[in-house]
Amino acid sequence: MQKIGVLTSGGDAPGMNACIRAVVRSTVQRGVEIVGIRRGYSGLLSGEFVKLNRRAVANIIQRGGTILESSRCEEMKTVEGRTKAIQILEREGIEGLVIIGGEGTFRGAAAIAEESRIKLIGIPATIDNDVYGTDYAIGFDTAINTAVEAIDRIRDTADAFERVFFVEVMGRLSGFIALEVGIAGGAEEIIIPEKETDLEELCHTLRESFKRGKRSSIIVVAEGNEVGHTVQIAQYVQYRLKVDCRVCILGHLQRGGAPTARDRVLASKLGIAAAEGILNGKEGHVVGENKGKVVYIPFREIGERKKELDMRLLKSSKVLAM
Ligand code: F6P
Numbered sequence: 001m002q003k004i005g006v007l008t009s010g011g012d013a014p015g016m017n018a019c020i021r022a023v024v025r026s027t028v029q030r031g032v033e034i035v036g037i038r039r040g041y042s043g044l045l046s047g048e049f050v051k052l053n054r055r056a057v058a059n060i061i062q063r064g065g066t067i068l069e070s071s072r073c074e075e076m077k078t079v080e081g082r083t084k085a086i087q088i089l090e091r092e093g094i095e096g097l098v099i100i101g102g103e104g105t106f107r108g109a110a111a112i113a114e115e116s117r118i119k120l121i122g123i124p125a126t127i128d129n130d131v132y133g134t135d136y137a138i139g140f141d142t143a144i145n146t147a148v149e150a151i152d153r154i155r156d157t158a159d160a161f162e163r164v165f166f167v168e169v170m171g172r173l174s175g176f177i178a179l180e181v182g183i184a185g186g187a188e189e190i191i192i193p194e195k196e197t198d199l200e201e202l203c204h205t206l207r208e209s210f211k212r213g214k215r216s217s218i219i220v221v222a223e224g225n226e227v228g229h230t231v232q233i234a235q236y237v238q239y240r241l242k243v244d245c246r247v248c249i250l251g252h253l254q255r256g257g258a259p260t261a262r263d264r265v266l267a268s269k270l271g272i273a274a275a276e277g278i279l280n281g282k283e284g285h286v287v288g289e290n291k292g293k294v295v296y297i298p299f300r301e302i303g304e305r306k307k308e309l310d311m312r313l314l315k316s317s318k319v320l321a322m
Contacts (some may be wrong), residue, residue, distance in 0.1 A: 001119070001279055004093045006052070008066040009073070009101035009108075010039035012255060013125040013139025016100055017065040021057040022271025023098050023123075028054055030279055035094065041073035041108060061264055064142075064257045070101075071146050079115075086116040094118060095256060096278045098265060102110035102126030102137070103302065106286055119283035122299065123270045124223035127255055129176040132305045133297035134220070134288030138270065141262040143170070144255040150250055151185035151218055158216040161244065164206065168230040171222040175309055177254070178222035183313065188217040188321045191233070193224050194309050199233065203240045205318075212322070219263045221319075223249075227231040229282040269294065271311040 006023050008016050020036070036056075039049035050068075053227040060067055075081035089097065096119040099109045106122045113120045124131035127143035147169050158165045167185075171177045175192025182190035188209055191197050212272060221230045224248075231247050238245040259267070266289060273287045273294045285296035 001032060001095045003035065003093050004096035004098060004278060005035050005037050005049070005071060005089065005092075006068070006098040007037035007040055007044060007100070007192070008070045008125070009099060009105040010070060011066075011102060011126060011128075012258055014064040014067050014142035015061040015138035015267040016125050016190070017063045017126060018259060018264045018267035019100050019123055019138055019271040020066070020068060021060055021276050022268040023053045024057045025054055026272045026275035030275070032071070033060035033091070036068045040071040040105075041076040041085065043069070044070040044088060045073070045075055045081065047088055053125045055283055062258050063118050063257060072104070073108075081107070081116055082111055084093050084113060089116075089118050092191050094110070096283065097143050098120070098123065098278060100125045100138075102128060103115070103131055106299055106302050107133075110303055113284050113299060119278055120299075121229050121274045121276050121278045122150065122285055122286035122302075124288050125267070127177065128171055128174055128190065129268065130174040131286065131288065132302050132307045133286070133290060133295065134307075135290055136266060137288075138267045139255075139264075140176070140262055142257060142260045144177060144184065145260055146257055147177065147181040147209045148184045149248055150253070151181065151187070151220070153217045153219060155216070156219060156272050163244045163246055164217045164219065164234075166219045166221055166234045166245065168221045168223050168247065168248045170252075171252050172225055174307075175222045179221050179309060179314060179317075182220035183317050185218060185220060185320070187220040187317065188214070189219045189312060191219065191221040192309065193222055193315070194311075197233070199236050201234070203237060205245070206237065206241060209321070215241070281288040
């Protein structure tokens with residue numbers, strides 16, 4: 001292989017830059033040319049290529065966001081869009097592509113891999129941490145630490161005013177962020193999309209906690225699919241319990257900032273493994289870490305299977321909140 005491309009796609013995640021750096025430097029080390037594709041699949045379709053070398057990725061390991069920029073591209077969901085992408089890659093002489101992103105990104109990658117001879121490999125980078133077969137995606141550790149730091153601060157003011165705070169974290173379809181942030185932040189309740197919320201039960205739990213002497217509470221809520229649902233929950237609790245409730249939506253704050261050391265190390269390891277993998281015939285896979293070991297998971301499997309949340313940990317959170 002003489003030339004490969006690298007792009008970042010979907011929601012950016014802290015550590016993407018550390019990953020680009022590792023991919024570029026390990027590819028160059030093997031004597032292979034590498035180009036960056038700007039703005040994810042959208043940039044691919046409009047032919048936005050930048051030459052990369054070792055120096056082009058200097059001083060980025062500590063930076064959040066992605067120097068290549070990212071996008072969510074509807075066109076790539078169509079056969080026409082993918083055909084165009086394949087033609088552009090072939091015209092540019094790009095034989096392999098390293099794709100850094102989340103679940104949705106890999107669905108597009110799987111289709112290109114099936115419809116062309118271009119060799120693709122994926123690296124999981126999403127704060128949602130919902131990529132099947134992998135323990136941690138790049139960016140998750142930074143995001144949860146950012147959210148926990150915010151909760152520690154909120155707890156101070158919640159205590160001072162004896163309030164119930166509903167802290168909304170990201171995660172439209174999955175509660176991985178909410179679960180770990182809830183445990184680490186000592187939340188009284190954790191609300192996730194994987195489990196239906198019984199608001200009466202929530203009120204009962206809070207009432208019981210007040211009886212045990214608690215004066216303030218933190219409830220961590222995954223954003224879920226319905227905009228404004230955290231506010232609705234808070235309003236319901238305020239109405240039923242006649243307690244002072246407040247909502248804090250952490251939102252995109254969780255996506256930015258310098259990656260933690262853990263994310264930088266993971267990004268570096270997976271970047272190297274992806275470059276090695278693509279040059280050694282491991283195409284059509286996502287490279288991730290599972291039980292501390294680097295593993296290659298077929299794109300198809302990622303699309304078809306769902307990463308399961310640890311429901312036992314959710315149960316334990318109730319004991320811990322007593
Ligand atoms: O990248 C994942 C994520 O941050 C989700 O947690 C969140 O629901 C979504 O992206 C937000 O997307 P956008 O930045 O396009 O609003």
